[in-house]
Amino acid sequence: MQGLGRHGALTADDKALLLSLELNSRRVSAGEVLWQESADVDIFCVIKEGWAFSYRNLGNGSMQILKVYLPGDIIGIRDFGFSRRLAGVAMINEGAVCPFTYQQLFELFGRSPALVAGIIAVAVRQQAILTERLVYLGRYSAHERLAHFLYELYMRLKRIGAVEDNGFFMPLSQEQIGDALGLSAVHVSRTFSMLRDEGLIVRDRQHVTLPDPQALARLVEFNDTYIDESLPPAFHGFA
Amino acid sequence: MQGLGRHGALTADDKALLLSLELNSRRVSAGEVLWQESADVDIFCVIKEGWAFSYRNLGNGSMQILKVYLPGDIIGIRDFGFSRRLAGVAMINEGAVCPFTYQQLFELFGRSPALVAGIIAVAVRQQAILTERLVYLGRYSAHERLAHFLYELYMRLKRIGAVEDNGFFMPLSQEQIGDALGLSAVHVSRTFSMLRDEGLIVRDRQHVTLPDPQALARLVEFNDTYIDESLPPAFHGFA
DNA sequence: CGGTTGATTGAGGTTAATCAATGCCTGTGG
DNA sequence: CCACAGGCATTGATTAACCTCAATCAACCG
Numbered sequence A, B: 001m002q003g004l005g006r007h008g009a010l011t012a013d014d015k016a017l018l019l020s021l022e023l024n025s026r027r028v029s030a031g032e033v034l035w036q037e038s039a040d041v042d043i044f045c046v047i048k049e050g051w052a053f054s055y056r057n058l059g060n061g062s063m064q065i066l067k068v069y070l071p072g073d074i075i076g077i078r079d080f081g082f083s084r085r086l087a088g089v090a091m092i093n094e095g096a097v098c099p100f101t102y103q104q105l106f107e108l109f110g111r112s113p114a115l116v117a118g119i120i121a122v123a124v125r126q127q128a129i130l131t132e133r134l135v136y137l138g139r140y141s142a143h144e145r146l147a148h149f150l151y152e153l154y155m156r157l158k159r160i161g162a163v164e165d166n167g168f169f170m171p172l173s174q175e176q177i178g179d180a181l182g183l184s185a186v187h188v189s190r191t192f193s194m195l196r197d198e199g200l201i202v203r204d205r206q207h208v209t210l211p212d213p214q215a216l217a218r219l220v221e222f223n224d225t226y227i228d229e230s231l232p233p234a235f236h237g238f239a
Numbered sequence C: 001c002g003g004t005t006g007a008t009t010g011a012g013g014t015t016a017a018t019c020a021a022t023g024c025c026t027g028t029g030g
Numbered sequence D: 001c002c003a004c005a006g007g008c009a010t011t012g013a014t015t016a017a018c019c020t021c022a023a024t025c026a027a028c029c030g
Helices: A012-023 A102-111 A113-139 A142-159 A174-181 A185-197 A213-220 B012-023 B102-111 B113-139 B142-159 B174-181 B185-197 B213-220
Strands: A026-028 A033-035 A043-049 A052-057 A063-069 A088-091 A095-101 A167-169 A202-204 A207-209 B026-028 B033-035 B043-049 B052-057 B063-069 B088-091 B095-101 B167-169 B202-204 B207-209
Touching (some): A012 A043, A012 A095, A043 A102, A113 A142, A113 B063, A142 A185, B012 B095, B012 B102, B063 B113, B113 B142, B142 B174, B142 B185, B142 B207, B142 B213
Antiparallel strands (some): A026 A095, A052 A063, A167 A207, A202 A207, B052 B088, B202 B207
16 A cells, blocks of 8 residues: 555545455465466455565576565466466465455455556566666676665665665575576675675675665665655556 | 457447547657656546557666557556656657547456456556566676567567568667667667677568577577467456 | 778687586475 | 484585686678
8 A cells, every 4th residue: 555655645445445455465475476477367366464575487497587576566467467377476485465356356456546656557567677677698797687676676675665774685595696696596696795805795594784875876876766766746646 | 458458358338438538649759848847647548559668767868668569558547646757658660549548448447357357467467578578687797688689579469460471660779779678779779780790680670580580599598488368267256 | 083881800818608527505305 | 312314504625617818810891
C-alpha cells in the first residue's frame, strides 16, 4: 500500500480492497519454490516478509537469477499477459507472501485508476532494474557488477527502512550472487575480498556494510532515474 | 495493425484510429538518433521501414545495445511511465517511423479495450525478449550468444515475412552486434567464422542465411514462450 | 585514385572459470 | 560436551575465453 500510494491518492475504498488482499497471507519456508518456470500463471504475490528471487534453469546446468525481491515487492507481474511462467520463483529465506489472482487484479483495474497507475509504475520500474543489470552483465567487470548489485540492494532496502548505520541483512549465498551476476561463486568471493581491501564493502556472514555509500555510488555511476518512482505529469490526467 | 489485431478483434473505429496515426510518418536517415538517453519523454514510434536499436552509453566509453527494433515494432513504450528516457534510440539504416504522443496513447486507451490488450501484449513480449538476452549474457558463451541472437532475428523476421529461403537482410555491423552481446567486434568476427565452419550460419556482407534453422534452434534451446503472442484466456473477459 | 569503413587474422595479455584443497561455522546425534 | 557431517567461504594453481593492439584486406565512395 505504501508502494502503490506514491502514484496517486488512494481512496478509502482502494485501501479496503488492498487490505482484504493482505488477509490471506501464507508463511513460506527458506528455499521454497513459489512456482516453477513454464507453470501455469494463476497467481501473483506481494512479499510481506523475507527475500525471494526469480530464476531460469539453463540447459548447460547453470542457473541465471533474474531478480531479487524484497519485502513489499510484487512478484509475478512480469508474467502478466502470458499463460505460462517465464521464470521460476523461490524464497531465499523464511518469510510470508500474500497471493492474489488474475481475477482480483482485473477487479482492481476496474475499480481504481490510482491503483492501475501504481501497478503500472511498479511493473515498469521492476523492468528498468532488470535492464540495468543487462547493461552491467554486458559491459562491466566482476568488480563493478558486484559493487552495483550491492549498491542497488542498499538503495532498495533503504527505501523500506531496512538499512541501519549503512549496513543491512543480506541472506544471499555467494553462489546465488554469482548466479545473479553471471559469475562463479569462487570469483564472487575474490571480488568481495577486493572490495573489502578497497574499503568499499565490509561483509560479515549475512551482514553487509557500506562504509562510504557515496564513493560506491560514484564507482558504479548509479543511475537513479528508475528509482525515482513518481509517474510523469502526463499521467495525472489519466489515472 | 497486424501486430495489435492478434489480441482481439479490432473495430472499424479502432482501425481508423490506427490509420490516422500512420498518416504523419517521417523519413529517417541511417544513423539518425531518434532520441538521446535522459531526454524528456514526449513521443513513441512505430517503425514502418528500416531497423533501429536502443542503447545506453556507459562511463567506461563502451555502449550496450539493449534491443534491435524491426519494421512493425513499437519503440519507446519501455519509457512509458517515466519522465525521462532510460535509453537512446538510433536508426541502423534508412527508414520511416510514425511518431505518436502520450496524449494519443491515452486516447487509444480510453477508446478501445482491444488496443489496450494489444499494446500490453506487445510491451510485455518486448520485455521478455530483453530478459532472454539477459540470461544469455549471464550464462552462455560467445558462440551461443551469437547463435541465439541470429536465431531470434530469424524468428522475428519470419513473422513479418522478411525471410526468404532461410536468409534475410541484416544491416548490423559486427561492432554493433558486439555491443548487443557484450563482445568485442573482433571476437564477433571469429565467432561468425566458427559458426560458418560448423555449417550453422552463412553470412555474405549484409545477408545472413541459416542453412539448418532446426539445428540452430536445438543449439540455442530457443524458448518460444514469449514469441507465442496470444494473451491468456483470463484476458478475454477483460479486454 | 586516395580515403574511409568494416571485416579478418595473428600475437600477446587479462579476466574469470574450473579444479582442488582447506578452513570455518552450524547443526546433529551420541 | 564432543565428534562428525554438510554447507559455505577462502585460497592456490591451472586453463579457457575473450580483449586489445596491430596489421592487412576488401568494398565502397567521393
